[in-house]
Amino acid sequence: VALDLGGIEAAGQWIARAEPRHPALIDAAHRLDELFGIVNVPSGVWIDERGTIVRPPETAYPRRSEVFERPIRPSDPPDVAARIREVHKIRIEPEKYMHALRDWAVNGARSRYALAPDDVIARSAPRGLEAATAAAHFELGQHLFRGGATDAAAIQFRAAHRLQPANWTYKRQAWSLADPGQRPTSLYDGDWLSDVQRVGAENYYPPLQMD
Amino acid sequence: VILDRLHVETAQVERGTGWAIKPEGACRDERCVPLPAAATADGQVDVRVIAQQLGMPLVHDASSGLWALGPEASTRSLSSARAPDLVLPDMLGQLFDLATLRGTKVLLLAWASW
Numbered sequence: 001v002a003l004d005l006g007g008i009e010a011a012g013q014w015i016a017r018a019e020p021r022h023p024a025l026i027d028a029a030h031r032l033d034e035l036f037g038i039v040n041v042p043s044g045v046w047i048d049e050r051g052t053i054v055r056p057p058e059t060a061y062p063r064r065s066e067v068f069e070r071p072i073r074p075s076d077p078p079d080v081a082a083r084i085r086e087v088h089k090i091r092i093e094p095e096k097y098m099h100a101l102r103d104w105a106v107n108g109a110r111s112r113y114a115l116a117p118d119d120v121i122a123r124s125a126p127r128g129l130e131a132a133t134a135a136a137h138f139e140l141g142q143h144l145f146r147g148g149a150t151d152a153a154a155i156q157f158r159a160a161h162r163l164q165p166a167n168w169t170y171k172r173q174a175w176s177l178a179d180p181g182q183r184p185t186s187l188y189d190g191d192w193l194s195d196v197q198r199v200g201a202e203n204y205y206p207p208l209q210m211d
Numbered sequence: 212v213i214l215d216r217l218h219v220e221t222a223q224v225e226r227g228t229g230w231a232i233k234p235e236g237a238c239r240d241e242r243c244v245p246l247p248a249a250a251t252a253d254g255q256v257d258v259r260v261i262a263q264q265l266g267m268p269l270v271h272d273a274s275s276g277l278w279a280l281g282p283e284a285s286t287r288s289l290s291s292a293r294a295p296d297l298v299l300p301d302m303l304g305q306l307f308d309l310a311t312l313r314g315t316k317v318l319l320l321a322w323a324s325w
Contacts, residue, residue, distance in 0.1 A: 002322055023301065037289060047309075047312075047316070050313065053293070056289055125287070173323070
């Protein structure tokens with residue numbers, strides 16, 4: 001499911017190129033963010049045959065993609081080089097994730113990685129008043145943006161960012177609307193590189209809890 | 212839930228929040244939260260009361276006059292392990308209902324182009 005305010009226009013080309021054999025859907029209103037508590041991508045949720053969530057959203061890289069291996073080239077501008085340096089520090093755990101996923105696919109409820117309902121709820125993202133208020137601002141911002149009120153939308157997006165700074169989905173979606181490279185703009189206090197450096201690239205994704 | 216006023220049709224609140232407005236209050240699954248009598252009248256509901264009683268933030272954009280009613284503030288994003296209802300379009304605009312995958316294991320993977 002593509003979380004993309006740009007809808008089919010933004011996500012469709014990627015889906016077409018992937019030629020998926022599975023359903024490939026587009027969530028232009030970021031409903032998954034609110035319904036499941038997704039705060040970054042890629043995030044995976046496991047749902048069993050009865051429609052019960054057995055693992056809440058967690059970082060779900062199926063493999064180490066090329067972006068993590070790309071070397072810094074002499075021709076790279078300084079900001080690109082700085083960005084790549086941070087990307088190299090990001091921790092992803094595709095081997096661990098795929099091992100667990102395959103174990104669940106084979107063993108179902110007997111898999112040690114399938115969680116009980118109480119654990120699923122407990123491991124889902126916190127949503128106190130600030131995160132819930134951020135969700136309201138983000139929804140309002142999206143609505144305003146779709147209507148062409150980009151400045152008013154940015155006010156709402158900034159409020160969402162301030163209230164839930166760990167929500168990279170809110171930040172990256174909004175930044176990308178102002179600049180596809182998510183570089184500094186006058187609309188937002190943050191940008192991808194600065195924010196990642198602030199929290200530490202190694203903390204960009206939380207460690208998988210597969211033990 | 213986007214709103215252009217604070218007194219809206221009960222059905223609109225029910226569709227947007229998943230809470231049913233009943234004589235005993237706002238109800239979802241087995242839980243009912245009592246509402247003051249003044250909260251509902253003539254098939255309409257005062258969203259400010261709903262927001263307060265259910266712990267839902269209500270935010271406003273003065274330039275458009277619009278409001279957004281957020282999700283309930285609780286401890287966790289998931290209040291149940293039951294997968295929520297979800298119907299979304301594919302790249303051809305065809306709607307797909309997650310519930311049609313009952314009977315198979317599902318990996319729901321969220322990604323983005325940005």
